[in-house]
Amino acid sequence: MSPSKTPSTIPEESETGVEGGRRRATINDIARLAGVSKKTVSRVINQSPFVRDETRERIEAVIAEWGYAPDPQARGLAFRRSFLIGMIYDNPNPQYVVNMQLGLLDGMRGSGFELVVHPCNRASPTFLTDIRAFVERQKLFGVVLPPSVSEDERVAKLLNEIGCAYIRIASVELDKPEHMIVGQDRMGGAQAARHIVELGHKRIAFISGPETFRSSHERRGGFEDGLAEAGLSLSPNDIVQGAYTFESGVACGDELLSRSPRPTAIFCGNDEMAAGVLQSARKAGLSVPQDLTVVGFDDFQIAQAVWPPLTTIHTPTREIGRIAVEKLIGDERREPRDVTKMEPNLVIRQSSGPVPA
Structure with missing residues (x-):
């Protein structure tokens, strides 16, 4: 009218x-x-x-x-809630947390909403009661749940019970479309495998993230899919588990590079662990990429801060944060019931090269 x-x-x-x-x-x-x-x-x-x-x-x-x-x-x-949006996270990678916060703030700019954060520990006996207290104390408009909190069905059930809007960010679809942003990590893992295979590598190892992260399983699954396309596979001896931290990357790199024969290429579940492998290679007297190819995942700031700069799988974490706010607040320019899927892509830098002669 x-x-x-x-x-x-x-x-x-x-x-x-x-x-x-x-x-x-x-x-x-x-x-x-x-x-x-x-x-x-x-x-x-x-x-x-x-x-x-x-x-x-x-x-x-x-x-x-x-x-x-x-x-x-x-x-x-009328609102009975504050103009606050919460971010609830349990993530060992500080750069992921920072990038996600920046994206959320991008999405809130000019909206009148503010961000409050709640770090937590999924292993804590008070994990769920702490989240309930946080949401009710702040009278939150809604919350954004990054991995691995987003992968916990108990949290989604709790938020539904208390009537708090939420967006889950995960590597696979876990909820109704209006609650989900899907990162498609399996697709990224396959891209990493294809790149390493195209360089001629056959002795290939993988450093996974924590078992409690769905992304660890999806990235490994995608990597094995990509290897299978070339008739290759990972044996149990080719896989070690890290913790998505630099220190765990060093430790896993030391273990893999001490083996005989050692791998000529290592795919790491994130960039922090890949940076740790670069340090492990230097300790072992190896040159990257002449003696060893290293590929990461995420394309965070550390990927270009190390030497050589990391070949990695880019995930648009900051953009995901911005879109999460749009879905949560409600963007009339997009259908709110759509599934939001983000595509990773391979970024080739100096840490990957042909298999050594």
Whole structure:
């Protein structure tokens, strides 16, 4: 409905007071006159960027015509929640946490929402009660769950029980489409395998992440899929388990490079462990990539800070954070029930090269 065609009076049932002989409009009146939902009017009032320009202009015209101003007390009662979005995480990789926070802040810019973070320990006996207390104490609008918290079905069940909106970020689809952003780590693992095989390597090892992370299994599964395409496979002796940390990468690298015959290529479940393998190779007197190819996963800042710079699988972590906020707050420009899938891609740098002669 166009503002120029709105009624000149507010119906009797919407009266909340009289100012200058004219009934004072409510948010419900503004929504009806503008032909939109109450939620959309609220987004315009709170300067959310997630409203079409033409819709925003129509609502603002109606607000100006009727001199509407929200009542702060009524606003608080209506929402019954703060304008806070929580990030709940248990992740050993600090760069992942930083990149995710930056993405969330990108998505919140101009929306009136703020970010609060809650580090936790999934192994703690108070894990779930701490999350409930955090959500209820802050009266959160909603939460974003990165791995590995996102992979815990108990957390999703808890949030559903207390009526808190949430977005889960994981390597596979674990929930209804509107709750999910899928990273497709298996696809990235296959890309790493194909690259290493194309370079001629056959003695190939893999350093996995923690067993408690779904991404560890997906990255390994994808890597084995890619090797199988070339008729190759990983034996149990080719696989060691790390912890997604630099220190575990050094330890796993020391173990693999002490074997005879040693591998000519190592694929690591993330960049932190790959950087650890570079240090292990230097200790062993090996040159990368002349003697050893090293490939990581994530393409975080460390991938270009080490020497040689890492060949790795790029995952758009910051972009994922931004999209998570859009899905959580509600972006009228996209269908909220769509599955959001992000594609990883191979980035070739100096840490990978042909198999040694």
